[in-house]
Amino acid sequence: MIKLTQIKKSFGRHQVLKGIDLTVEKGQVVAILGPSGSGKTTLLRCMNYLERPSEGEITIDEFTLNCRRPSKSDIHELRKKSAMVFQQYNLFRHKTALENVMEGLVIVQKVPKEQARVRSIELLEKVGLGSKLDSYPSQLSGGQQQRVGIARALALNPKVILFDEPTSSLDPELVGEVLSVIRKIAKEGITMIIVTHEMGFAQEVAGHVIFIDDGVIVERGTPNELFGSPKEERTKQFLKRFT
Numbered sequence: 001m002i003k004l005t006q007i008k009k010s011f012g013r014h015q016v017l018k019g020i021d022l023t024v025e026k027g028q029v030v031a032i033l034g035p036s037g038s039g040k041t042t043l044l045r046c047m048n049y050l051e052r053p054s055e056g057e058i059t060i061d062e063f064t065l066n067c068r069r070p071s072k073s074d075i076h077e078l079r080k081k082s083a084m085v086f087q088q089y090n091l092f093r094h095k096t097a098l099e100n101v102m103e104g105l106v107i108v109q110k111v112p113k114e115q116a117r118v119r120s121i122e123l124l125e126k127v128g129l130g131s132k133l134d135s136y137p138s139q140l141s142g143g144q145q146q147r148v149g150i151a152r153a154l155a156l157n158p159k160v161i162l163f164d165e166p167t168s169s170l171d172p173e174l175v176g177e178v179l180s181v182i183r184k185i186a187k188e189g190i191t192m193i194i195v196t197h198e199m200g201f202a203q204e205v206a207g208h209v210i211f212i213d214d215g216v217i218v219e220r221g222t223p224n225e226l227f228g229s230p231k232e233e234r235t236k237q238f239l240k241r242f243t
């Protein structure tokens with residue numbers, strides 16, 4: 001479903017991604033772990049071209065983009081394949097929960113308004129916000145805003161959902177409600193890639209875990225392999241902090 005080949009990214013002279021190869025199967029839930037500044041968010045953003053990789057190839061759902069000289073329509077094609085859930089929710093402040101979810105459907109996918117409304121209400125109900133359709137982001141808790149963000153991502157019917165530390169802006173008591181929504185979606189077989197610091201969650205929900213340090217994939221495996229018997233010294237050191 002997803003194949004990244006030799007993805008490299010530099011900011012000025014700082015090479016943040018040093019040649020990432022990654023394959024993700026359909027329906028897989030992949031957690032990306034690693035120290036702060038190791039390149040996790042940059043990698044995720046490269047996957048939908050929010051960051052422009054300096055080199056490499058991205059394939060999602062049989063569409064391949066060569067990062068050297070992509071055309072605008074190639075970038076557009078690639079972006080249609082994924083949806084991002086952001087750390088800071090990134091909702092439109094002047095739109096209600098319902099309008100936020102409808103926006104992508106109506107504007108990007110040109111779905112008729114009434115149809116978009118019905119679908120968006122369904123999705124907001126699914127994330128437990130059926131009673132908050134007309135609330136503005138400022139009237140919602142962080143956890144509720146993030147659940148709107150997840151409904152918005154689902155609305156686009158993407159091949160993969162990219163989660164960028166979806167709970168790291170939340171007060172601890174609000175983390176659980178967001179994780180349980182992600183858990184629920186994971187069970188439906190949607191392909192997901194999740195950058196997270198929630199080790200317990202990664203262990204429970206992800207079928208595959210990737211440990212990144214300093215712009216390279218140091219180790220990958222099942223949660224049992226990676227958490228239970230990490231092979232690389234850097235992985236061991238990193239995991240030690242969470243035990």
Ligand code: ADP
Nearest residue numbers: 011014016034035036037038039040041042043
């Ligand atoms: P992580 O998600 O693992 O914490 P990031 O991908 O956010 O790491 O960042 C990796 C490195 O890239 C950091 O050193 C960060 O400062 C740098 N970086 C990220 N975005 C930019 C940017 N837009 N401009 C310059 N440097 C950046």
